[in-house]
Amino acid sequence: MPELPEVETLCGQLRGLVVGKRIDRLTIVDDRIGPLPSLSGSFIRTVARSGKELVLELDDGRALYIHLRMTGRLQWHEHREDLLPHTRAVLIMEGGRLDLIDVRRFATLSVRTKGLCALPSAENDPLKGLDVHLLEEKAKNKKLPIKSFLLDQRLLAGMGNIYACEVLHLAAIDPTRPSGELLGSEWARIAFFLPSVLSRSVACRGTTVSDWRDLFGRPGEYQHHLQVYGREGEPCYRCGEVIRRIKIGGRGTYFCPRCQH
């Protein structure tokens, strides 16, 4: 569930807490996460987001990358001694502790040397300046459904399933439409709604439909603003038609068959 707005939320919350802190040690609780080199003694210089990945840049030229995948979450503790269930790793630093918790064990941690890994997605981030003409160009001659196209992380770093459904509903575009056939006016609507939806969700600290929690265990609030996601069988807020759910590229896709054509 952590998509761009959720990771951005963690990024902002974490930045205020850990920048400048000295790492005591990184403890691997679940061997599937490790092994990782020692981070003891390094200082955290910055906290950034790259797509759906969180990057803790260290003062020694390395960086710790955290990808939460499906069910991963980060929890900050200042005094707690024990571990919550499904805790996979613990980053202990002066003044507090950052726990990686993940029921399904898909989340990943990695330590990479900064500079060795360019971030090809950085310029395609919907919150950092989105070039929709570039998207339109890339979509040319593609038959891939627009919904799947929007989920391609190389094209749109950080886009996830929930927000792809929401953006297409607001833009009144059928999610099954071949991406190469979209009109200029439709790309313009995507350009308008995509950053708007994501930044509003960031302002709400993300969408909690099942288990998303922020760094302090609080659910987000954007679920109250969802237009179609999770609303199968309920009336469309715009036209009253019944919202339907189909599968596109193996992913649950919610849309209004009347508004989105």
Added chain:
DNA sequence: CCCTATGTTCCCAA
């Protein structure tokens, strides 16, 4: 009990 569903991404094959 058994089958299906779930936010992400990688890998393989048609």
Added chain:
DNA sequence: CTTGGGAACATAGG
């Protein structure tokens, strides 16, 4: 090259 499907894993619900 493009596109679709299954797998990685654990748990919840019909």
